[in-house]
Amino acid sequence: MALAAASVPALQSLAHRAGIYGLLAVVLAAALLFVPGFASPTNLANVVTQSAALGLVAIGQTFVIAGGLIDLSVGQLLGLSVVLSCAITDGRSELLLPVLMAMVALGAAVGVAHGALVNRFRIEPLILTFGTLSILQGAIFAYTDQSVGRAPVELVWLANGRLLGLPVAGLVLLGFAAFAHLLLRHTRFGLRLLATGGDAESARRAGVDVARVRLLAFVLSGVGATLAGLLVAGRLGTGYPNAGQGFELDAIVAAVLGGTSLAGGRGTIAGTVAAVILLGVISNVLNLLEVSAFVQTFAKGLIVVTAIVATRARTGRGPLAATRLPAAGPDAG
Amino acid sequence: MSPLAASPWSSAGELLSRWAILCVLAVLYLVAIALSDAFLEPVYVGNILRQAAPVGIAAIGTTLVMILGCIDLSIGAIISFSAVLCAVLMAGDARNVPLAVAVTVAVGAAFGAVNGLLVVFNRSSSFILTLGTALAIYGLTQIFSGGTARGMVAPDFREFFNHRLGDVLPVLALSLLLLAAAVEILLRTTRFGRQIYLIGSNREAARLSGLPVAAVTFACYVISGAFAALGGIAVLARSGVSSTFTGRGFEFDALAAIVLGGTLFSGGRGTVVGTVAGTLVLFIAFNLVNILGFNYNLQLVLKGAIIVVASAAYARLGRDR
Numbered sequence: 344m345a346l347a348a349a350s351v352p353a354l355q356s357l358a359h360r361a362g363i364y365g366l367l368a369v370v371l372a373a374a375l376l377f378v379p380g381f382a383s384p385t386n387l388a389n390v391v392t393q394s395a396a397l398g399l400v401a402i403g404q405t406f407v408i409a410g411g412l413i414d415l416s417v418g419q420l421l422g423l424s425v426v427l428s429c430a431i432t433d434g435r436s437e438l439l440l441p442v443l444m445a446m447v448a449l450g451a452a453v454g455v456a457h458g459a460l461v462n463r464f465r466i467e468p469l470i471l472t473f474g475t476l477s478i479l480q481g482a483i484f485a486y487t488d489q490s491v492g493r494a495p496v497e498l499v500w501l502a503n504g505r506l507l508g509l510p511v512a513g514l515v516l517l518g519f520a521a522f523a524h525l526l527l528r529h530t531r532f533g534l535r536l537l538a539t540g541g542d543a544e545s546a547r548r549a550g551v552d553v554a555r556v557r558l559l560a561f562v563l564s565g566v567g568a569t570l571a572g573l574l575v576a577g578r579l580g581t582g583y584p585n586a587g588q589g590f591e592l593d594a595i596v597a598a599v600l601g602g603t604s605l606a607g608g609r610g611t612i613a614g615t616v617a618a619v620i621l622l623g624v625i626s627n628v629l630n631l632l633e634v635s636a637f638v639q640t641f642a643k644g645l646i647v648v649t650a651i652v653a654t655r656a657r658t659g660r661g662p663l664a665a666t667r668l669p670a671a672g673p674d675a676g
Numbered sequence: 677m678s679p680l681a682a683s684p685w686s687s688a689g690e691l692l693s694r695w696a697i698l699c700v701l702a703v704l705y706l707v708a709i710a711l712s713d714a715f716l717e718p719v720y721v722g723n724i725l726r727q728a729a730p731v732g733i734a735a736i737g738t739t740l741v742m743i744l745g746c747i748d749l750s751i752g753a754i755i756s757f758s759a760v761l762c763a764v765l766m767a768g769d770a771r772n773v774p775l776a777v778a779v780t781v782a783v784g785a786a787f788g789a790v791n792g793l794l795v796v797f798n799r800s801s802s803f804i805l806t807l808g809t810a811l812a813i814y815g816l817t818q819i820f821s822g823g824t825a826r827g828m829v830a831p832d833f834r835e836f837f838n839h840r841l842g843d844v845l846p847v848l849a850l851s852l853l854l855l856a857a858a859v860e861i862l863l864r865t866t867r868f869g870r871q872i873y874l875i876g877s878n879r880e881a882a883r884l885s886g887l888p889v890a891a892v893t894f895a896c897y898v899i900s901g902a903f904a905a906l907g908g909i910a911v912l913a914r915s916g917v918s919s920t921f922t923g924r925g926f927e928f929d930a931l932a933a934i935v936l937g938g939t940l941f942s943g944g945r946g947t948v949v950g951t952v953a954g955t956l957v958l959f960i961a962f963n964l965v966n967i968l969g970f971n972y973n974l975q976l977v978l979k980g981a982i983i984v985v986a987s988a989a990y991a992r993l994g995r996d997r
Binding site for chain 2: 415463469471475477478481592595605635639640641643
């Protein structure tokens with residue numbers, strides 16, 4: 344009780360400074376100590392396995408959001424990848440590599456389309472990607488309204504298997520995260536992306552090819568989603584058309600909780616991954632405590648709001664900052 | 677954009693860009709007439725208005741929030757919750773309707789108040805905060821409804837709202853038009869309305885000039901929540917069904933309508949007339965797909981394509997002025 348009496352403001356300020364890592368540490372410690380069954384190696388591996396797909400999507404989302412954009416289409420794009428990969432391979436391992444390449448190409452193509460449309464027509468990314476969400480959803484259901492095909496064993500292994508005792512999906516996430524981290528922190532592209540997200544006009548004047556940077560950000564987001572689709576396909580074992588529903592919002596929540604600014608210009612891959620793990624731990628704990636799915640939705644909402652308030656995720660420039668979007672051109676002000 | 681361009685043409689151009697959505701609406705309607713005679717029948721047009729009422733009414737309230745430069749993603753969840761709550765309170769009896777409607781609107785306003793407080797007192801963006809409250813409200817809806825349809829709609833309630841005035845205009849459609857007119861007048865003639873535009877144009881300047889930024893923001897979210905509740909009641913009046921996911925995705929339909937209607941994400945500009953026109957563009961398009969005999973999947977594709985094409989066309993018109 345003495346700890347609780349250490350006053351809420353003190354805790355809040357601690358949360359503010361430590362941000363997502365502190366929050367993750369506290370929640371993780373509490374779960375390890377107080378939730379029976381959480382600490383078992385199998386369960387911990389499960390948390391990682393179940394978080395991996397969201398992790399890939401959220402990392403892609405981190406690039407677009409840090410670039411001052413947003414991508415709502417990723418959930419349905421993931422769903423399309425699940426359906427197509429299962430339907431095409433139908434369990435045949437020899438088709439895995441071609442399908443893998445096709446899915447990467449699909450994600451990249453959708454990203455190129457987004458980038459081209461935003462650059463050419465200056466459509467608000469939120470509206471544009473909501474439109475493509477609808478198009479992709481229609482495409483999935485025009486193709487099938489029930490589960491189709493079968494995932495090859497390699498995909499199942501990728502999603503559920505173990506390598507040297509570690510969950511393979513976690514290693515995939517780690518690999519993608521490391522690649523993304525290097526890209527964001529140690530390449531010119533990363534620097535230009537953050538500059539574009541921070542202030543597109545200044546970046547343009549400093550010689551950054553803003554259009555190209557935005558296009559690449561959308562490509563990363565699309566590829567993250569289609570790769571995540573392969574993991575989900577492996578986990579489900581079949582092409583379930585609704586598999587991607589809601590991923591887009593969870594991914595945005597994870598990126599923002601992880602410290603990516605919705606105003607653009609700020610974001611880290613490590614923060615996003617920590618937030619994804621945090622969401623995974625919370626959902627796992629609620630499952631272990633046998634909280635009903637309905638109450639879980641409610642709790643998740645409360646936790647998101649509380650976490651945002653507690654860590655004061657730097658999501659905008661002021662109390663009223665909405666998303667900052669590139670199309671706010673000559674009309675602004 | 678140079679001062680030299682201040683010819684009569686530029687003002688005509690500005691007029692065109694300001695009312696671009698009305699041009700889009702007119703063109704789409706002409707196309708619809710060309711493709712099907714049904715669009716010439718007043719009854720059919722009344723039906724489209726009635727279909728558009730739930731999203732349109734909710735979008736009216738959210739337009740105020742958007743003019744402020746904020747966003748409200750919780751309205752889909754509030755619509756769902758309101759539909760269930762209103763049906764439960766009504767319990768199939770017409771005598772309960774006034775109370776049910778009043779309580780539902782009050783609860784919607786209360787959700788809006790929570791959003792408003794969070795946005796005013798937290799330095800986070802309204803986007804992510806209202807995304808969080810949307811999740812929480814969906815959870816509440818599921819807990820409350822037990823995951824299935826619950827409550828009973830009074831037959832008289834549905835009959836009243838679907839009754840056609842002069843055998844043409846359903847009361848529900850008229851409600852949309854009246855609410856839109858009321859809020860448009862509020863925006864144009866009252867001090868509160870002017871304050872919304874000023875704060876949306878430049879929040880810092882508004883604050884420095886002593887405008888009650890926090891109070892106005894709070895009030896706009898309350899209005900947005902209350903109108904979302906009215907949207908939920910409209911869903912109930914139209915379909916009679918109160919399921920948990922009635923309003924799922926409505927927030928983005930409403931956003932699309934608002935943005936098509938000329939409201940800027942950055943705030944400071946926008947009209948309710950534009951929002952209603954934007955909603956009608958969406959619903960005429962849906963009806964067109966339907967009447968041409970395409971299935972729901974193609975409707976989804978076309979809905980997306982229309983949103984993309986229309987906002988591209990709009991962004992172009994808006995930029996060229």
